[in-house]
Amino acid sequence: MPQNINQPMKTKLLLLLVLANFSIYAQYTLIPDSNFENKLISLGIDKDGKNGKVETSSIESVTSLDISYSDIKNIAGIEDFKSLTTLICNDNEIYVLNITENKALKYLDCSSTMVYILDFSNNPELTHIKVSKNPYVTKIDVSNNLNLVSLDCNTTSISRLDVSKNTKLTTLNCSQNYIMDLDLSYNTALTSLDCSKNSYTLTTLNLKNGNNHNFTLAGSNFTENPYLTCITVDSQNYSNDNWSSLKDNVAAYNTSCLDGPYTLIPDPNFEKALIKAGIDYRELDGKVLTANILLITGVNLSGNNINDLTGIEGFLNLQTLNCKTNNLTSLDLSKNIDLTSVNCSENKLINLDLTNKPNFISLNSSSNPNLTCIKVDDPGYSLANWNTVKDVAANYSTSCNLGIQNSVFSYAVLSPNPTKGEITITNVSLEKANVYNALGQLVKSFTLNLNNTDNTINLSGLPKGVYYVYLINQDAASAKKVIVE
Numbered sequence: 001m002p003q004n005i006n007q008p009m010k011t012k013l014l015l016l017l018v019l020a021n022f023s024i025y026a027q028y029t030l031i032p033d034s035n036f037e038n039k040l041i042s043l044g045i046d047k048d049g050k051n052g053k054v055e056t057s058s059i060e061s062v063t064s065l066d067i068s069y070s071d072i073k074n075i076a077g078i079e080d081f082k083s084l085t086t087l088i089c090n091d092n093e094i095y096v097l098n099i100t101e102n103k104a105l106k107y108l109d110c111s112s113t114m115v116y117i118l119d120f121s122n123n124p125e126l127t128h129i130k131v132s133k134n135p136y137v138t139k140i141d142v143s144n145n146l147n148l149v150s151l152d153c154n155t156t157s158i159s160r161l162d163v164s165k166n167t168k169l170t171t172l173n174c175s176q177n178y179i180m181d182l183d184l185s186y187n188t189a190l191t192s193l194d195c196s197k198n199s200y201t202l203t204t205l206n207l208k209n210g211n212n213h214n215f216t217l218a219g220s221n222f223t224e225n226p227y228l229t230c231i232t233v234d235s236q237n238y239s240n241d242n243w244s245s246l247k248d249n250v251a252a253y254n255t256s257c258l259d260g261p262y263t264l265i266p267d268p269n270f271e272k273a274l275i276k277a278g279i280d281y282r283e284l285d286g287k288v289l290t291a292n293i294l295l296i297t298g299v300n301l302s303g304n305n306i307n308d309l310t311g312i313e314g315f316l317n318l319q320t321l322n323c324k325t326n327n328l329t330s331l332d333l334s335k336n337i338d339l340t341s342v343n344c345s346e347n348k349l350i351n352l353d354l355t356n357k358p359n360f361i362s363l364n365s366s367s368n369p370n371l372t373c374i375k376v377d378d379p380g381y382s383l384a385n386w387n388t389v390k391d392v393a394a395n396y397s398t399s400c401n402l403g404i405q406n407s408v409f410s411y412a413v414l415s416p417n418p419t420k421g422e423i424t425i426t427n428v429s430l431e432k433a434n435v436y437n438a439l440g441q442l443v444k445s446f447t448l449n450l451n452n453t454d455n456t457i458n459l460s461g462l463p464k465g466v467y468y469v470y471l472i473n474q475d476a477a478s479a480k481k482v483i484v485e
Contacts, residue, residue, distance in 0.1 A: 028053040033074035039067045056080050068092070068109070078102065089113060090130070099123060110134070111152070120145050131156065132173070142166055153177070154194065159201070159278060163187060174198075175221065180292055181281050185209050185232075196221040203291030206232040208255065212239065222247045227291060230257035262287040263314035270311065273304045290314055301326070302343075312336065323347070324364070333357075334375075344368070345389070351375075351400065354382075364389040373400035380472045383479050384436055395478045412471060418483035421460035425471065426453065432472040433457050437465065459484050 030053050031037040031046070037054065040046035045062060046054040054077070064086040067075075072092040078084075079101035086107040087099070094113040099105060100122040108123075109130040116136030120126060126145045130152040131137060137156040142148055143165050150171040151163070159178040163169055164186040173194040174182070181204040182195055188209045195202060202225040212234040220243075222231065228251050233239040239253035247253070264287050265271040265280070271288065274280035279296060280288040288311065298320040301309075306326040312318070313335035320341045321333070328347040333339060334355045341362040344352065349368040353375045354360065360382075365371060366389050376382045379396035412428040425433065429452065435444040443462060448455045450473070459467070462484050469480045 027056045029056045029059060029077045029080040031077040033072055033076065035070050036067065036072045036075060036077065039070045039072070063104075065089075085125075095136075106147075127168075129153075160281065171219070173219070180204065181289075182206070187211075191216050192219040194219060194221045195225070197224040200226060201295060203227045203229075203289065204257070206257070208232045208234055210234060215243070217243075217246070220246055222251065224248065226250060227294070230254050232257045263290045263293060263311050265311040267306055267308040267310065269304050269306045270301065270309060273301050273306065288314075297338075353400075360386060362387045365394060366391055369393070373397050375400045380432065380434055380470050383468075383470045384434065384442065412478070412480065414469065414480050414482060418485045419459060420485050422456055422458050423469070423482060425455045425457065425469075428471065428473070429453055430455055430471055430473055434470045434472065435459065435462075436468045436470065437462075443467070 031040065032052060037046060037050060037052065040054055041050065045058055047058060048055060059080055060082050062081050063083050065081060065084060066088040068088050068090045070092060072089070072094060075089060075094050075097060079098065081102060083104055084102045085104050087102065087105060088109045090109045090111045090113060092113050094110065094115055096117060097110055097113070097115045099108070100119055103122055104125060105123045106125050107128045108126060111130045111132040111134065113134060114136060115134050118131060118137060118140060120129070120142060121144045124144055125147060127147050128150045129142070129148065131140065132152045132154045134156050138158060140153055140158055140161060142151065142163060146165060147168060148166045149168055151169065152173040154173045155176040157178060159180065161174055161179055161182065163172065164183065167186060168189055169187045170189050171192045172190065175194045175196045175198070177198050178201050179195065179198045180201045182202065183206045184190055184193065185206045185208050188211050190209060190211060191214050195205065205222065205228055222228070223246065225248060228248065231247060231251055231253050233253045233255065236253050236255055243253070265274065266286055268284060271280060271284055271286065274288055275284070277299065279292055281292065293315050295317055296315050297317055299315065299318065300322045302322050303325045306323065306328065309323060309328060309331060312333065315336060317338055318336045319338050321339065322343045324343045325346040328344065328349055330351040331344055331349060332353045333342065334353045337356045338359065339357055340359050343364040345364045346367040349365065349371040352365060352371060354363070355375055355377050363386055365374065368391060371391065372393050372395065374394055374396050376396045376398065379398065382396045413426045414423050417423065429450050430448045431450050433446045433448060434442060437443050444459065446457045464484055467482050467484060469482055471478050471480060
């Protein structure tokens with residue numbers, strides 16, 4: 001057997017060795033965004049020119065990266081910067097920021113980037129986070145970031161912020177958001193807070209953490225929160241003496257701000273729906289902070305198996321209500337004067353109060369077979385002006401306690417119908433009859449004698465077509481369709 005390898009074999013082995021080494025040292029990370037690659041080239045990180053990729057070996061040991069103001073839209077490739085501890089990528093157009101593989105990251109500035117999804121769950125070493133001026137951000141979860149010292153999330157769209165686990169936090173800026181309830185009682189290291197301008201939503205602020213004496217005035221601001229009337233602190237006297245400029249005049253410092261007032265929500269399914277909607281932030285306890293519901297303008301409670309909507313009266317600014325497909329038997333909306341639209345169809349309603357509704361325009365109360373009377377301020381106006389879908393048996397009335405609406409109108413007869421002019425209305429006492437065309441426009445109005453059960457109205461002169469005669473007595477109204485020939 002020969003002891004020496006011939007020359008052709010040596011050549012082949014050498015070639016294989018070269019190729020093997022090449023494969024080892026030629027691992028690449030794709031950089032699809034050309035501006036991202038340009039920045040890496042200018043920083044001297046990407047050394048092999050513009051080709052849509054960078055040698056992985058050139059980036060895996062990089063600890064700090066500043067790519068701000070670079071017109072970058074896609075940061076794909078950042079996942080291979082395994083040693084990265086500082087990432088500054090502010091003022092770009094990065095809609096998706098995936099840093100789940102950058103587990104060594106300590107400092108992140110992604111402010112003004114248009115990002116809308118943030119996930120810090122795989123970044124336990126983070127100490128500083130800046131995500132400000134990102135209007136598409138609606139949720140920030142820092143529950144896994146126990147080393148967090150500074151959080152700047154001003155001017156986003158978050159409505160909740162839980163920093164109870166971030167006990168090392170010293171600086172927090174959450175101004176210009178939609179936060180309603182801010183509890184900082186667990187943040188014993190906190191020295192600076194800016195929670196100003198929370199869009200008229202902040203109602204609860206708890207700063208009682210045993211560290212108020214270390215608070216600094218610089219950077220702290222609780223103002224422009226007109227519904228924040230009480231701020232819980234360590235010492236009322238200390239806060240009044242040292243923090244008077246940090247709050248609005250309407251707010252007072254106190255060592256115990258009552259969590260209230262409350263609005264009772266006795267139906268657990270109603271409260272569960274409010275919790276699911278982010279309106280009730282507390283556990284299921286039969287009540288909701290009144291301040292949390294005062295500014296709500298629209299709520300969808302459909303299909304939640306709700307039996308009782310007691311508490312809805314506390315939604316004083318409510319404009320639209322959808323409570324269809326529940327088990328409601330009674331619905332009193334008389335306190336919700338700003339309501340413009342209600343859908344309470346597919347319930348078991350017997351009573352419905354829609355009084356005090358100057359701006360109301362739309363009602364759907366269909367599929368409530370036991371609802372025969374809907375209480376309103378002006379039955380004639382409601383019939384003529386509301387866009388209504390209701391059961392035939394349901395009539396508008398100023399009083400639904402007498403039980404007369406069916407007996408009054410069920411026997412009323414209009415004849416002849418179709419008519420060429422005069423119509424006689426029999427078997428009912430009427431105060432007025434208003435006639436509307438198919439467009440809902442009032443075309444004739446007749447004042448009638450309540451002492452008579454037979455009245456005649458004249459529709460002569462009206463164009464041929466379909467009309468609606470609204471029969472009105474003292475406390476109820478109903479519509480009858482007539483045809484003019």
